[in-house]
Amino acid sequence: MFSDTKMSGEHKTVIKGNSSKYVKINVGGSLHYTTIGTLTKQDTMLRAMFSGRMEVLTDSEGWILIDRNGQYFGYILNFLRDGTVALPESRRELMDLLQEAKYFLVQDLVQLVEAHLKRLGKDDVEPKCRIPLITSQREEQSLIATTVRPVIKLICNRHNNKYSYTPNSDDNFLRNIELFDRLALRFSGRVLFLKDVLGSNEICCWSFYGHNQKIAEVCCTSIVYGEQKKHTKVEFPEAKIFEEALNCLLYENRHSRPDLELMEATRIGSGASASQSDEEIDVMLDRMRTSNNRK
Structure with a gap:
């Protein structure tokens, strides 16, 4: 791991390591802990970020910082792990997840979400409140x-x-x-x-x-x-x-x-x-x- 330190405590780093190595990721304030193997499993932007091809930004505590909506990053990680994921039911949440999947270039997840949106139909009435x-x-x-x-x-x-x-x-x-x-x-x-x-x-x-x-x-x-x-x-x-x-x-x-x-x-x-x-x-x-x- 090589780094270019800055005065702010944040610095750019090139990350490359064994697939079993764990990394800490802060996506828009949502904290995740996963392996390089999971992040590089498919040909996505995350593979480029965690295989040494791209620089990533880290803070003084070693968290890798990604300025995106952290609410949906867990879906992306689960999809990378298993090749499938339980999708949110709300059309709004599906659209937000689709945007994140496109940003990280997770094409199989993009196709899965787009197919699910088509099945929902444009005129489906969504509940105002869902309680798990x-x-x-x-x-x-x-x-x-x-x-x-x-x-x-x-x-x-x-x-x-x-x-x-x-x-x-x-x-x-x-x-x-x-x-x-x-x-x-x-x-x-x-x-x-x-x-x-x-x-x-x-x-x-x-x-x-x-x-x-x-x-x-x-x-x-x-x-x-x-x-x-x-x-x-x-x-x-x-x-x-x-x-x-x-x-x-x-x-x-x-x-x-x-x-x-x-x-x-x-x-x-x-x-x-x-x-x-x-x-x-x-x-x-x-x-x-x-x-x-x-x-």
Whole structure:
């Protein structure tokens, strides 16, 4: 590996090595770790970049920097590994993936996406909001690791309960699901929403992720003791859930950490009702947009 160092800490490097050698790639803020063998498997731009024929830009930590949309680079890597890949369902996402496949000159993937777009038809109506149902830990980890958006996950597994519920638990369980649906409809373009219906031992629990890492959790269940037996209690901490959802939105910018003062501004008092605070939430969102624009 030969390099031409620059004052900024970033430098151009020629990469060439054994096919089993691993490299670190930062594509538009989305981080990937794969082998040279995968990257050079097909005759694409990536083969030129990782076989010594082209210079690549790296940072001071050794990450190879590629200024493209990182949301779809995982699809390209999976296609290079296996020769096939599960395509996104949205026409908009398919068009974005097609653009990336053309940029990296992955011709077989280009043909696959174009054929899929033709089968969809021009007049197909697309759902406004899609929510993946998680059925295994591996599936969950893959989705969280490959997205460039913040993630909100709700575990709602009534079949995990071993005891009878307290009187208000059924209603609170439904309220959690209804709030999840409300948030998904409102922020589906900015946040990846996941619903876990099988793959966990929890009954009702919210998890919030930013930059592919868990940043908060709100568990809504507990075990309470009656006179003769145990009961499962499901709560609905609405204000706390809204608070963490707003903080989750602060992780939309992949290139900077959230502003601590702005995070504090999103704190909702413990006695506040989120269902009555939509106007306040809109004000907070405007402050977030202004802050992100300044960055």
